[in-house]
Amino acid sequence: MNGICFLFPGQGSQKVGMGQDLALNFKKTKDVFETASEIFNFNLLKKCTEASQEELNNPKISNAAIVATSIAAFEIVKENGIFPEFLAGHSLGQYSSLYAAEVLSLEETFKIVKLRVEAFENTKQEKECGMCAIINAPLEEIEKACKNASSYVVCANHNTPTQTVISGELSAIKEVCEKLQQIAKRCVILNVPHAFHSELMLNAALVFKKSIETFNFKKPKTKIFSNITAKIIEKTENFKELLVKHITSPVLFKQTLQNLNQENVSTFLELGQGTTLSSFVNKTLENKNVLNVSNKESLTKTLNFFSRVSNNE
Numbered sequence: 001m002n003g004i005c006f007l008f009p010g011q012g013s014q015k016v017g018m019g020q021d022l023a024l025n026f027k028k029t030k031d032v033f034e035t036a037s038e039i040f041n042f043n044l045l046k047k048c049t050e051a052s053q054e055e056l057n058n059p060k061i062s063n064a065a066i067v068a069t070s071i072a073a074f075e076i077v078k079e080n081g082i083f084p085e086f087l088a089g090h091s092l093g094q095y096s097s098l099y100a101a102e103v104l105s106l107e108e109t110f111k112i113v114k115l116r117v118e119a120f121e122n123t124k125q126e127k128e129c130g131m132c133a134i135i136n137a138p139l140e141e142i143e144k145a146c147k148n149a150s151s152y153v154v155c156a157n158h159n160t161p162t163q164t165v166i167s168g169e170l171s172a173i174k175e176v177c178e179k180l181q182q183i184a185k186r187c188v189i190l191n192v193p194h195a196f197h198s199e200l201m202l203n204a205a206l207v208f209k210k211s212i213e214t215f216n217f218k219k220p221k222t223k224i225f226s227n228i229t230a231k232i233i234e235k236t237e238n239f240k241e242l243l244v245k246h247i248t249s250p251v252l253f254k255q256t257l258q259n260l261n262q263e264n265v266s267t268f269l270e271l272g273q274g275t276t277l278s279s280f281v282n283k284t285l286e287n288k289n290v291l292n293v294s295n296k297e298s299l300t301k302t303l304n305f306f307s308r309v310s311n312n313e
Helices: 020-025 027-040 044-050 059-079 093-100 106-121 139-147 170-179 199-211 238-248 253-262 276-284 296-312
Strands: 004-008 086-089 129-135 153-160 163-169 186-189 223-225 267-271 289-293
Touching (some): 004 059, 004 093, 004 276, 020 027, 020 296, 027 044, 027 106, 044 059, 059 267, 059 296, 086 093, 093 106, 093 238, 106 199, 129 153, 129 170, 139 163, 153 170, 163 199, 170 186, 199 238, 223 253, 253 276
Parallel strands (some): 004 267, 086 223, 267 289
Antiparallel strands (some): 129 186
8 A cells, every 4th residue: 555654753752651551562573672672771661651641741751752652663563464555653653664674773763762862861951941832823924923032932833724833942942822812712821841842952962972982874765754854864964964953953843744645645653652743743734644653552543554455445
């Protein structure tokens, strides 16, 4: 079946119990979590099932859990004969897509994700920073409010035509929300410790750049869309540069979906915890098959869908 894109979620999708159902029912999932545990130096599956939501929100735990759950789901659908034509991840999900395309091995994927988290942890912020999702406000009004704020804030995630995430100093974020209160449906401060995808993360990007110098990125076996260009990554040598820029550049997810539509993608399969990216597809594109795999129940529904399609071909 052609016209399939696998989607991989990013930070914020973590939830207590994530990955547990897959690990109990599929050996491949358990192997993925064990590899992550060895590299991050804690029992990841135990953290996912026994930690509080507050502990799970710790960047090292949440990043490891999100990527492990996505990769586990990917391995299971691959074992069931479902293969994509395209791959796309949202922010952290970009790393899951690199694994799925065989650009990085399983061990390399978790190692580079750990280095990324450590680069963030070692970045000192002089002022309180964060991110905020703005719902149902025109992009030009959001950009204008950011430009006129008294301190640094920018558009960081272009998720759907009706959702844009801003990133920057918390005082500036609050200013933008006040200016847009008569226009936006709502503004939601996100539970993140940094101003991701903004120039405030430049020091982290420089640390990360140095830490990944020895990684060998292989030629992708499946076409990957870049978060920061919304285009297919054409050259293997671009991976390091794009991942470094990824830290300080906006996520063009809405534009990525629109470009995937131009590639005649008809089916989107979100792999990992939650259905956030599925909702982004439904809010951006029309008449698409949108599925997800995060547990055994959603896997069964997905396999049934592909079985029906195959029988009708």
